[in-house]
Amino acid sequence: LSGAEWQKQSIYQILTDRFARTDGSTTEQCAITSYCGGTYKGLINHLDYIQGMGFTAVWISPIVKNLEGDTPYGTAYHGYWAQDIYSLNENFGTEQDLIDLSAALHARGMYLMVDIVTNHMGYNGCGDCVDYSLFKPFDNSGYYHPFCEINYDDDNSVRTCWEGDNQVSLPDLKTEDSNIRSTFSEWIKDLVAKYSIDGMRIDSVKHVEKDFWPGFLEAAGIYGIGEVLDGNPAIYGDWQQYMQGLMNYPLFYWVQETFSNPSATMDNLVNGINTLKGQADTTALGVFIENHDQKRFASLTGDMSLAKNAIAFTLLSDGIPILYQGQEQHFSGGDTPNQREALWTSGYNTQSELYQLVATLNQVRNHTLAARNAESGYVKYQAWSVYSDSHSVAMRKGDVIGVFSNLGSGGSGYQINISGGNSGYAGGEQVIQVLGGDCNVITADGSGALNVNVGPDPVVLYKASALEGSGLCGR
Numbered sequence: 001l002s003g004a005e006w007q008k009q010s011i012y013q014i015l016t017d018r019f020a021r022t023d024g025s026t027t028e029q030c031a032i033t034s035y036c037g038g039t040y041k042g043l044i045n046h047l048d049y050i051q052g053m054g055f056t057a058v059w060i061s062p063i064v065k066n067l068e069g070d071t072p073y074g075t076a077y078h079g080y081w082a083q084d085i086y087s088l089n090e091n092f093g094t095e096q097d098l099i100d101l102s103a104a105l106h107a108r109g110m111y112l113m114v115d116i117v118t119n120h121m122g123y124n125g126c127g128d129c130v131d132y133s134l135f136k137p138f139d140n141s142g143y144y145h146p147f148c149e150i151n152y153d154d155d156n157s158v159r160t161c162w163e164g165d166n167q168v169s170l171p172d173l174k175t176e177d178s179n180i181r182s183t184f185s186e187w188i189k190d191l192v193a194k195y196s197i198d199g200m201r202i203d204s205v206k207h208v209e210k211d212f213w214p215g216f217l218e219a220a221g222i223y224g225i226g227e228v229l230d231g232n233p234a235i236y237g238d239w240q241q242y243m244q245g246l247m248n249y250p251l252f253y254w255v256q257e258t259f260s261n262p263s264a265t266m267d268n269l270v271n272g273i274n275t276l277k278g279q280a281d282t283t284a285l286g287v288f289i290e291n292h293d294q295k296r297f298a299s300l301t302g303d304m305s306l307a308k309n310a311i312a313f314t315l316l317s318d319g320i321p322i323l324y325q326g327q328e329q330h331f332s333g334g335d336t337p338n339q340r341e342a343l344w345t346s347g348y349n350t351q352s353e354l355y356q357l358v359a360t361l362n363q364v365r366n367h368t369l370a371a372r373n374a375e376s377g378y379v380k381y382q383a384w385s386v387y388s389d390s391h392s393v394a395m396r397k398g399d400v401i402g403v404f405s406n407l408g409s410g411g412s413g414y415q416i417n418i419s420g421g422n423s424g425y426a427g428g429e430q431v432i433q434v435l436g437g438d439c440n441v442i443t444a445d446g447s448g449a450l451n452v453n454v455g456p457d458p459v460v461l462y463k464a465s466a467l468e469g470s471g472l473c474g475r
């Protein structure tokens with residue numbers, strides 16, 4: 001699937017070991033650093049749960065064979081400690097199971113994104129004690145940079161020293177060598193074909209020299225969205241010359257700090273978005289507020305209104321929305337590995353408040369894309385702030401206006417006015433609160449301006465005339 005097609009999707013992020021077991025158990029305990037029994041078969045059986053929230057694609061954790069046994073950080077349940085890139089991690093199922101998963105997704109019109117690691121392998125032991133003969137195919141030390149610990153202030157060190165530490169070391173491949181590059185190119189081409197993979201989430205992108213990526217992406221022939229774990233917006237424009245799709249880490253930090261704390265103002269968020277937009281193509285980035293590496297939002301605040309605002313803000317931002325499993329159940333795990341809870345303990349509750357919220361938001365986005373994209377150019381339209389004050393912000397993206405606040409559940413709402421020039425509404429336009437207002441109808445004044453009540457929960461506005469066929473508010 002091309003990048004342009006991926007920009008219309010919304011992605012549900014899965015840690016395969018923690019999503020669903022083959023036996024469908026919802027009571028099995030999960031020791032947080034052990035394999036807990038999630039499989040491709042279990043996932044196939046729970047695709048309704050994901051599609052029911054409106055997601056059109058899943059990103060699954062890395063699939064290849066990893067180091068076996070226990071380490072000081074537990075097992076390789078997450079999949080980032082590869083030892084043999086030509087075999088699958090059998091804890092998650094067989095080759096046929098993965099082929100079946102891909103087919104099951106495609107039968108629903110959904111897409112498969114697989115997490116790919118080319119920067120390193122994984123070894124249970126210190127950097128100077130690695131037994132290279134364990135690795136396939138890179139089975140001697142000549143394929144690797146010499147061991148050193150990363151100094152994050154030095155770009156060359158970031159590229160050539162080793163992630164991990166001396167308990168579990170991550171031998172860093174000489175990705176600059178042409179034979180390693182061609183091995184990876186052949187490998188990814190075959191992997192994509194064998195499992196009918198539609199997209200890749202690419203790990204540790206900033207740890208590999210930039211000019212590795214164009215050739216790798218071309219060999220894969222599919223879209224890749226890379227992880228450059230950096231909150232600095234200034235570096236994204238240049239990275240996009242090599243890999244257009246990237247995780248929007250700057251936005252992650254702004255949304256997190258703004259919506260987790262009622263005493264923060266909207267300034268950093270609004271200014272940040274403007275800065276990033278001036279430097280990078282935000283429509284090609286992946287937007288998220290949680291993943292398997294970061295503290296969950298609910299570990300910062302248990303406030304449900306704040307969680308709703310943070311989720312609504314990200315799902316309606318520029319780029320591809322990505323929701324990490326468990327977010328919809330308000331899971332609250334903190335630092336690694338505690339944010340990797342087994343989802344099944346939620347009983348896959350489709351009635352939970354956040355599950356329902358996500359379903360509505362995806363419905364809004366999917367409707368706009370399907371019925372209105374040609375007209376409104378939703379994907380390419382870069383969202384902008386049509387109103388902001390210290391505790392609320394209204395963002396317009398094409399036909400959709402979202403109104404968000406960080407007042408929190410205890411805060412009292414107030415009325416704001418979105419001006420006619422900014423709203424894009426015609427004089428007298430009927431506008432429906434498709435979220436946060438029981439489908440209340442607001443009529444814009446003669447200039448297209450309108451008054452909206454903000455807070456504590458998010459509000460989404462949509463022109464009544466454009467809602468037909470959406471299933472929203474009974475239309």
Ligand code: ABC
Binds near residue numbers: 152164204205
């Ligand atoms: C294990 C244990 C942990 C233990 C750790 C030492 O070892 O589980 O408890 O603390 C995998 C596993 C992990 C495992 C690691 C290492 O391997 O999932 O459980 O940790 O064995 C990706 C994946 C991630 C994966 C790997 C490795 C890479 O998403 O799941 O981890 O395959 C760096 C990398 C990034 C990596 C991330 C975990 O670490 O760049 O690719 N993620 C700064 C640096 C970042 C750095 C980050 C975290 O710190 O710039 O490069 O990420 O250490 C902002 C700045 C940022 C800054 C942050 C902290 O602040 O703008 O630049 O990030 O303001």
Ligand code: CA
Binds near residue numbers: 158160161172173
């Ligand atoms: Ca490297």
